[in-house]
Amino acid sequence: MKKIILLFLINFFFLTTVDAQTQVKDSLKLLLQKEKTDTGRVLLLADLGFEYMGSKQDTIMVLALEGLSLSRRIGFIKGEAVSLNRIGNAFNGFGNYPKAMESFLKALKINEKIKNTDGIQRNLNNIGVVHLSQEDYQRALAYLFKSKELAEKNNNKRSISISLGYIGLAYLNLKKIDSARLYTQQAHDVAYEIHFPRIIGSSLTTLGGIHSQTGQNKLALEYYRLSAPYSERAENFADLSNTYLGMAKLFKKIDRMILVLFMQKNLF
Incomplete structure (x- = not known):
């Protein structure tokens, strides 16, 4: 019965449309249509790609390649680095780590050359x-x-x-x-302060994993339960999968504990 409920919850959260996240994407798409400058378009393509992190790696790649092509055509060096960084994100999501590393290192080299500290910071994080x-x-x-x-x-x-x-x-x-x-x-406290659902959700999932490792099963389940709506809102399905995987493992562990307690009670 628990497995059926868990599968239902997973399907529900994956299929639910998140209005807030959709609005962000729609706003960025509208800005792209209205943007007059090529440099502005490159940066908006990268911003739009970020909104698909954890859900649609192929879309990230398409947007990033468009940004890279446009950047090279107009000689927009910063845009080239931004686009390479986003290409690395897509490769990492695909599990192609050598290509991801190659893209991030290329972006880092460019950002170091133009002394773009924000870009360097993002590249170091992604590496x-x-x-x-x-x-x-x-x-x-x-x-x-x-x-x-x-x-x-x-x-x-x-x-x-x-x-x-x-x-x-x-x-x-x-x-x-x-x-x-x-x-x-x-991470949770900073993300909560700035209303950043993606990191609120992922940090709550990690806290669930921490409490699971220390045997605090009920508290772990509570953190997992709290994390799901935030990851759903951010359409971060990778973290949402980790959340439900953690919950499933806990349900299995708790079931075994109940069985052991039942056997002990009946044996003694």
Whole structure:
């Protein structure tokens, strides 16, 4: 019965249209139609691509390639770096880590040349994410901390919350629970302050994983339950999948615990 309910919930959340997220995408599409300058179009294409993170990697790639082609045609160096960064996001979503790393490193080289600190910060974060995806957690942390430091210098709270969230996830995978909890809670607090649903959702999912690892099953389920609406609102289906996978594992664990307790009660 629990499996049926869980499948129903997954289907419901995946198929529900999120009005707020749709409005953001529609606004960006409208701005693209009205934008007169090529440089403006390149940046809007990258912004629109970000809104598909965690859901439609193919759409991100199409938008980013259009931005890259336009940037090179008009000699817009910053736009080339922005587009390469977004191409890297798409490759990372596809699981093509070598291509993702190649794109991020190209973008980083350009941003360093033009001294674009915001771009450098994003590239460092994304390089860290690729290492995280490949389970090279120590190297991931090195890049993520550099990214966080730059984001703090630029007072970019959105980027700060993103880097903090990945740092927490890296520590969770290293089984360093105290550090994982510290940085993930910080990510949540910053994201909540600026109303950033994507990171609120992902940080709550990580907190669910932390409490699951420490045997606090009820609290873990509560964090997973809280995270789902935020990931749904951001249409971040990758995090939503992790949320429900974590819940499913907990339901299975709890069922086993109930069975053990029942057997003990009847045996003694």
